[in-house]
Amino acid sequence: MKNLKLKTVLISILLICALAGGAVYITITNKIKKENALKIVELKKQEDEKAAKDKIAADAKEKEDAKAKEKAEGTKDDVFDTNIVSEERVYIRMHGMINTKINAEDGNTWGMIEITTEDCNKLIEVVNTNNYEDKEKLLVFLNSWENKDFSNGVEQHNYIWEKLGGVEGKAVSLK
Structure with a gap:
């Protein structure tokens, strides 16, 4: 037990x-x-x-x-009133146009607008109508583009690019 x-x-x-x-x-x-x-x-x-x-x-x-x-x-449909256009807006438009002719050092080309005789003539009218600081220089660029002369395209691009405060996309050569 x-x-x-x-x-x-x-x-x-x-x-x-x-x-x-x-x-x-x-x-x-x-x-x-x-x-x-x-x-x-x-x-x-x-x-x-x-x-x-x-x-x-x-x-x-x-x-x-x-x-x-x-x-x-800028856009192809961008319409300018030739009496009231800021110089910066003309630079932006021209920058897009000359971008079609250059190669950028970093490959960045912001905006491309085909260069046409019609666009060149319209911008020439705008520049002539307004009293821009760079009036003569812009007219030289536009007249050369109207005549299909882009031989100074790199310098022209970089001039406009600098006026717009360019940081990326500096032109190094023509296409």
Whole structure:
């Protein structure tokens, strides 16, 4: 009988230890799972914040590029009132035109407008009508383009490019 009581007590102790060990194992496992879940949530949060910052930066860059492109391009349908045209607007238009004839040192040529006799004549009229600081120089450029003479295109481009505050796209050669 003594043996049976001892066995029962030992079995009870072992059972209690097994249950306690199982409870500790489950508690530790759950704690590790929670910590891992928190780490995953934190990493996801960091990724989302980085993606949001990257998107903001990309959007800002896209807007900046669009403004620069818009400023540099001009359009074929751009109509001038010969009485009210800023010299900068003429530079922008002429820059787009001469871009069709040059190679830039960094490969960046912002805006291309085909040089036509009609466009040259319209710009000559605008320049003659307005009292620009560079009136004579602009007329020399436009008259040479009207006569299909682009031999000084690199110098002409870089002159206009500098007037527009050129940073990228300096001409190095004719196409």
